Amino acid sequence: MPHRPTPLVAGNWKMNMLVADGRALAAEVAAGAEGLAAGFAVCPPAALLPVVGEAIRGSKVALGAQDCHAKASGAHTGDHAAALLKDVGCTYVIVGHSERRQDHGETDAVVAAKAEAAAAAGLVPIVCVGETLDQYKAGEGVAVVETQVDGSVPASASADRLVVAYEPVWAIGSGLVPTTDDIRAVHGAIRARLAARFGDAAQGIRILYGGSVKPGNAAEILGVDDVDGALVGGASLNAADFLAIGAAAPAR
Numbered sequence: 001m002p003h004r005p006t007p008l009v010a011g012n013w014k015m016n017m018l019v020a021d022g023r024a025l026a027a028e029v030a031a032g033a034e035g036l037a038a039g040f041a042v043c044p045p046a047a048l049l050p051v052v053g054e055a056i057r058g059s060k061v062a063l064g065a066q067d068c069h070a071k072a073s074g075a076h077t078g079d080h081a082a083a084l085l086k087d088v089g090c091t092y093v094i095v096g097h098s099e100r101r102q103d104h105g106e107t108d109a110v111v112a113a114k115a116e117a118a119a120a121a122g123l124v125p126i127v128c129v130g131e132t133l134d135q136y137k138a139g140e141g142v143a144v145v146e147t148q149v150d151g152s153v154p155a156s157a158s159a160d161r162l163v164v165a166y167e168p169v170w171a172i173g174s175g176l177v178p179t180t181d182d183i184r185a186v187h188g189a190i191r192a193r194l195a196a197r198f199g200d201a202a203q204g205i206r207i208l209y210g211g212s213v214k215p216g217n218a219a220e221i222l223g224v225d226d227v228d229g230a231l232v233g234g235a236s237l238n239a240a241d242f243l244a245i246g247a248a249a250p251a252r
């Protein structure tokens with residue numbers, strides 16, 4: 001059975017930062033990450049990718065984008081080709097974040113097409129899934145997430161080029177966090193869906209938790225079974241907080 005992966009702590013800067021503060025934040029993260037065991041990635045807005053890439057060059061911090069188009073190239077004003085993201089130094093690209101699903105009407109099929117385009121360009125897609133508060137309250141969280149995993153991870157995916165992030169929509173930016181039992185149940189269900197597809201190789205797929213991860217709750221969340229790191233929003237905008245979350249990841 002494959003070894004469980006080194007935890008990955010990825011910072012999704014969302015639509016924040018300008019050039020100078022983005023460069024400074026990236027440099028601070030790069031310097032601070034060196035002594036830490038976890039893997040790190042930062043995902044700035046697309047226009048900042050070259051600046052941030054330069055700031056983290058030679059460090060252990062990987063570069064990620066926040067979205068890509070499903071098509072390889074063409075007339076898609078304002079969008080970004082996965083190949084361009086790779087060309088500017090990205091290792092990862094987030095696809096299917098709930099803010100994209102909500103703001104841009106992205107369906108599981110669209111997310112799967114983006115993940116496929118990302119992998120075809122040599123990127124590792126971070127495929128996001130997560131239930132709404134109404135679905136959580138109705139006890140439908142696990143079923144919703146299982147459906148999203150089945151529909152958003154493309155048929156062509158390979159286990160060694162895939163990250164899944166579980167982000168309950170109601171926990172994002174809210175300060176609310178599911179219980180560790182809830183997180184364990186959903187991550188276990190995601191692992192089972194991946195195992196149905198990839199067999200033993202599913203053990204090597206990182207399943208990140210995202211939603212109000214802070215230095216104060218990181219150790220508890222990152223210690224849950226089947227949690228292989230975190231996708232961090234607000235706390236990734238502060239280097240000390242982001243690094244403290246990475247420092248809380250269990251050694252593997």
Ligand SMILES: O=C[C@H](O)COP(=O)(O)O
Nearest residue numbers: 012172173211212233234
């Ligand atoms: O992609 C990151 C998530 O949406 C989590 O955001 P948050 O840490 O601000 O809750």
